Amino acid sequence: MSLLSRVSAPPAVHDLAHLVAAVLANPEGAAPRELRQARRPVPAPQPLRFTAGPAGLGTSAARILTLYTAGSAAHDGGPRVRHLSSAPTGPGTSAMRSGRASTVPELYCPPPLRDDPALGDEVNDRLLEWARETGIYAGRLEGLGAADFGRLIMLTHPDSDDPDRLLAAAKCALAEWAVDDHYCDDESAGAAPQLLGARLVVGYAAVDPAHPPVRYTPDVERAMRCDPVLVALRSALEHLARYASWSQTARLRHEICALFVAFDGEASWRTAGRTPPVWEYLVARQFNSFLPCITITDAVGGYELPHAEYAEPRVRRAVSMAATASTLVNDLYSMAKEDDDCAANFNLPKLIAVQEKCSEREAVERSVEIHDELVRSFEAEAAALSLTGSPALRRYLAGVWAWLGGNREWHSGTARYNGGDTA
Numbered sequence: 001m002s003l004l005s006r007v008s009a010p011p012a013v014h015d016l017a018h019l020v021a022a023v024l025a026n027p028e029g030a031a032p033r034e035l036r037q038a039r040r041p042v043p044a045p046q047p048l049r050f051t052a053g054p055a056g057l058g059t060s061a062a063r064i065l066t067l068y069t070a071g072s073a074a075h076d077g078g079p080r081v082r083h084l085s086s087a088p089t090g091p092g093t094s095a096m097r098s099g100r101a102s103t104v105p106e107l108y109c110p111p112p113l114r115d116d117p118a119l120g121d122e123v124n125d126r127l128l129e130w131a132r133e134t135g136i137y138a139g140r141l142e143g144l145g146a147a148d149f150g151r152l153i154m155l156t157h158p159d160s161d162d163p164d165r166l167l168a169a170a171k172c173a174l175a176e177w178a179v180d181d182h183y184c185d186d187e188s189a190g191a192a193p194q195l196l197g198a199r200l201v202v203g204y205a206a207v208d209p210a211h212p213p214v215r216y217t218p219d220v221e222r223a224m225r226c227d228p229v230l231v232a233l234r235s236a237l238e239h240l241a242r243y244a245s246w247s248q249t250a251r252l253r254h255e256i257c258a259l260f261v262a263f264d265g266e267a268s269w270r271t272a273g274r275t276p277p278v279w280e281y282l283v284a285r286q287f288n289s290f291l292p293c294i295t296i297t298d299a300v301g302g303y304e305l306p307h308a309e310y311a312e313p314r315v316r317r318a319v320s321m322a323a324t325a326s327t328l329v330n331d332l333y334s335m336a337k338e339d340d341d342c343a344a345n346f347n348l349p350k351l352i353a354v355q356e357k358c359s360e361r362e363a364v365e366r367s368v369e370i371h372d373e374l375v376r377s378f379e380a381e382a383a384a385l386s387l388t389g390s391p392a393l394r395r396y397l398a399g400v401w402a403w404l405g406g407n408r409e410w411h412s413g414t415a416r417y418n419g420g421d422t423a
């Protein structure tokens, strides 16, 4: 029995969801029929909404995209072409309408592929216990539980229903979040911009162990054990190592390194009292993003995307765009929370409102357009790459797509951004 067929949650109904489900359920198999049929000549390709479509393979990718989203590809011997201008419909595609995130308009994003609350609860309970042991979020564990990061991981990794694998991913995500909260954003949790650079260097050594001369090893070890954030980072990577190859671990380390560089960049905006232009913010948000979570989707799913394919520039481009988009979802849903936080916070709508001199509402709508463009670009590139890549790449890209859907679903409901008193 496939993993997906054991999931009790109702199936997602986005046009692409059944393709993603097919890829995840049969990772070694040939490309789904719709994808193979997409190789046929296209009767009447429709223009995309983008002013600038994906480069290089862009045109054909755009055509493949229209086919890929067609849902019922086989009719009259040829695939049906459909405009992509309307937002997806079905469960999970409408904006959350309660709590503080109620102002987020509809986003172009798939629905979650699975929603298994019992599995999410199990991961969340075990995650909370681990947080208690490490000491992160001390005094805030109730709020941490309410934020329900276990649910985030259950929603974003539908190709694994193994609670321990999901827990490993959840620990990594929460440890990364703890760096952001305890070191960067939340002064009441210890964040101090002037200390950040030094803390991140040592923090990186918790991820990629330092090997000092022997006489200094005890000092390093002591430091690693007395800061809960370092304990959490180290412990999370250790747990993931049960499932990740060295190559997958190296990949994660790289993404965490880039995350920390971008954390530093944000701190420099704060300390210099500088507001970054939108383009610079978007560059930073590609790295200060959920990429470290997304990158391990194969390790969590129990397969491995070879490094050569992960590093291929078109794959990198596609995955990076997905990562930025997923993080813009965070910007949109966390606006109210960031207003409440102690440290100055940056997010796309606020920057657009100031720099493009428009209302906050208009800025939110422009941010949604940017998000949607990134998701559509990912969708187009992923469809094209799925035709030519290995089964592992196809599954990986489907995993990234699924990650986007789970991520939006979690953001729309978590107490962290919806009026709860949370970590």
Ligand SMILES: CC(C)=CCC/C(C)=C(\C)COP(=O)(O)OP(=O)(O)O
Binding pocket: 172, 173, 174, 176, 177, 180, 185, 259, 288, 289, 290, 291, 292, 293, 327, 330, 331, 334
């Ligand atoms: C899970 C992970 C990689 C976290 C590190 C980066 C991070 C916290 C985000 C991308 C979320 O953005 P932000 O810093 O705005 O976080 P909050 O909105 O304060 O939760």
